[in-house]
Structure formats: C-alpha cells, structure tokens
Amino acid sequence: MKLSKKKANIIGQCVACGCCVKTCPLDAIAISKGIRAVIDEQKCVGCGKCEDACPASVIFMALREDVKDEAKALV
Amino acid sequence: MKQKHWYDYLWVASSVYLALGFFNILFAWLGMICFITPLLISIIGGSKMYCNKYCGRGQLFELLGGGLGFSMKNKPPGFLRSTWFRYGFLTFFMTMFFLMIYNTYLVFAGIELREAVTLLWVFKLPWNWTNTSFVTPWAAQFAFGFYGVMLTSTVLGLATMIIFKPRTWCVYCPMGTMTQGICIIKHRREKADGRKGETNSGAFKDISQ
Numbered sequence: 001m002k003l004s005k006k007k008a009n010i011i012g013q014c015v016a017c018g019c020c021v022k023t024c025p026l027d028a029i030a031i032s033k034g035i036r037a038v039i040d041e042q043k044c045v046g047c048g049k050c051e052d053a054c055p056a057s058v059i060f061m062a063l064r065e066d067v068k069d070e071a072k073a074l075v
Numbered sequence: 076m077k078q079k080h081w082y083d084y085l086w087v088a089s090s091v092y093l094a095l096g097f098f099n100i101l102f103a104w105l106g107m108i109c110f111i112t113p114l115l116i117s118i119i120g121g122s123k124m125y126c127n128k129y130c131g132r133g134q135l136f137e138l139l140g141g142g143l144g145f146s147m148k149n150k151p152p153g154f155l156r157s158t159w160f161r162y163g164f165l166t167f168f169m170t171m172f173f174l175m176i177y178n179t180y181l182v183f184a185g186i187e188l189r190e191a192v193t194l195l196w197v198f199k200l201p202w203n204w205t206n207t208s209f210v211t212p213w214a215a216q217f218a219f220g221f222y223g224v225m226l227t228s229t230v231l232g233l234a235t236m237i238i239f240k241p242r243t244w245c246v247y248c249p250m251g252t253m254t255q256g257i258c259i260i261k262h263r264r265e266k267a268d269g270r271k272g273e274t275n276s277g278a279f280k281d282i283s284q
Contacts, residue, residue: 013158016255017245018127019137025077034123034258053141055240057150 005063006046008039012058020050020059082128086138089131093229096222099205100192101215103222110250117254121261126251133242136232140241151239151246161252168249171196175220183213190215193223195230 008020008029014036020029021037028043029050037059051059095102109132113125126133140146154160182188190203202222207215232244245251 013156015156015161015246015251016123016126016258017133017242017251018123019242019245021127022077022137031123031127033121033262034117034255035262052148053240053242055151055242055244056156056246057240058156 003042003064004045006048006061007041007044007064008046008048008050009060009062010037010039010058011060013056014058015056017055019053019055023049023053025049080128083134085129085131086134087131089135092131093225096226099207100202100218100222101205101207101210103218103225104214106221106225109225113250113254114257117257118261121258121265123251123254123258126245126248126254130245132229132232133245133248136236136241136244139233140236146236146241147238148241149239151235151243155235155239155243156246161247162256164247165249165252165256172224175217175224178220179213179217182216183211188212188216190219192219192226195227 016031016034016036018031018037021027021031025047026043026045028040028045029037030040032038041064046061048061051061092102092105095105109130112129113123116122116125140148178189188207190201190207191199192202194200202219207218228244228248232248235243
C-alpha cells in the first residue's frame with residue numbers, strides 16, 4: 001500500500017484529551033496509557049483533521065522521512 | 076462517518092445537570108460523579124478514558140464550538156498550554172475546592188447556611204429560591220459550593236471555547252491534569268516494578284509496549 005506524503009506528528013506536551021482520536025477518520029490515533037496520543041504511521045494519511053481539532057496545538061503535519069529523502073535526492 | 080455510541084450523548088446529561096441546579100441546588104451533588112469517576116478510572120485503570128469518551132462537558136463544548144460554530148477556533152496561547160499553568164491552575168482549583176469543603180464544615184459546626192452560588196471565585200449569586208429544608212444545612216451548603224465549582228468551570232470552558240478551539244478547556248481542566256498526572260505516576264511505578272522484577276527473576280516484561 002502506498003503511503004501518503006504527509007503524516008501527523010506530535011511535537012510538544014500532549015494533554016491526552018482524545019480530541020484527535022475522535023476526529024481521525026481512519027482510527028489512526030490512540031491515547032497511550034492516559035499520557036499522550038500515539039499515531040499509527042501506517043494508517044495516517046495526513047488529512048490534518050487532528051491538527052485542526054487538537055486544543056493543545058501539538059499535532060503538526062509533516063512530510064514523511066522517505067519523502068524528505070527523495071526530495072533531497074532530487075536536489 | 077463514525078458509529079455513535081451511547082456515551083457520545085453524555086453532553087445531554089451535562090446540560091441537564093446545569094439546568095437542574097436552577098430548579099433545586101441539591102442536584103449539584105450529582106456532579107460528584109464527574110469528580111469520582113475520572114479519578115477511579117485513572118487510579119484503577121491507568122487511563123484517561125473519562126476525558127476521551129465519557130466527559131459530557133467536553134462533548135458539549137465540541138458540539139457548541141465545532142458543530143454549531145460558536146468557536147473562533149484560534150490557537151490557544153502558549154501559556155495556557157504550558158505545564159506550569161496547567162499544574163498551577165490545578166493547585167489553585169483544588170485550594171478553592173478545599174476552602175469550599177471547609178465552608179461546608181463550618182455550617183456543619185453551626186454557622187448559618189449561605190444560600191448563594193459563588194461564580195468565578197468572586198461573584199456571589201443569590202440562590203435562595205430553592206427549598207433545601209428537607210436536608211441538613213451542611214448538605215445544602217456543599218451543594219451551593221459544588222454547584223459554584225461546576226458553574227465556574229463551565230463559564231471558563233465556554234469563554235475559552237468561544238475565543239479559542241472548542242475543547243480548549245480540556246487543556247487546562249483540573250480533572251484532566253490530575254488524571255494525566257496519576258496515569259504518569261502509575262505507569263512510571265509499574266515500569267519501575269517491572270525492572271525490579273527483571274533483576275530478581277530475569278523474566279522482564281516491558282509493560283510499556
């Protein structure tokens with residue numbers, strides 16, 4: 001299965017409220033141990049819905065590492 | 076579209092709770108469910124399942140701010156999301172909560188019942204239209220105090236819902252901060268116990284997986 005170019009990343013102090021879990025259309029996010037959200041990189045398509053919903057603003061969309069490498073190779 | 080569950084409608088219970096307080100303040104006691112349940116879930120289960128699934132207030136903010144569009148959806152300021160503010164607010168909130176408990180004790184000890192709800196820790200709203208004569212004065216005093224706590228948090232949540240993202244309250248909600256803190260401590264201890272088991276028996280199982 002071809003992965004999307006972008007994926008969600010959590011950078012910062014997640015408050016584990018679960019807003020991202022509810023909005024994710026692909027169930028790619030779960031709250032781990034009541035501490036922070038974790039993203040299933042294989043499922044995530046980088047739609048950005050979780051980024052919009054996150055009240056703590058700790059979710060950001062970013063290019064996957066392999067896409068970044070490809071882009072670097074082209075340059 | 077995701078399948079709806081019974082717990083997705085708990086915002087109704089939250090709304091009804093706030094409304095019931097206007098009819099009879101003694102219904103405020105029901106709010107203890109919102110205090111005890113998340114604590115039990117985090118202490119026993121080690122999760123924030125309450126915040127994630129069963130928090131009617133969070134759902135209400137999501138509905139009003141997201142669904143009905145009453146939110147400006149701005150990014151909350153950095154200080155609101157910082158650890159020091161979250162734990163500072165928890166400390167302040169708990170201090171006010173214990174002061175409320177102390178006021179309940181004073182009424183239990185004999186001082187007169189004050190039929191008022193304190194909003195935002197400062198404003199005393201007269202609330203003397205409900206009949207509380209069929210319970211002991213301290214039980215009524217606790218209801219007034221507790222309803223003040225619930226109303227204050229709702230007002231703060233609504234204000235931040237309008238200005239920022241719908242569930243901004245969840246970022247600095249004292250119960251959310253407290254339960255997350257409990258989960259961190261619980262899992263840290265479990266991990267430490269697991270490591271201790273490794274040295275004793277050699278059968279280390281990483282519970283963090």
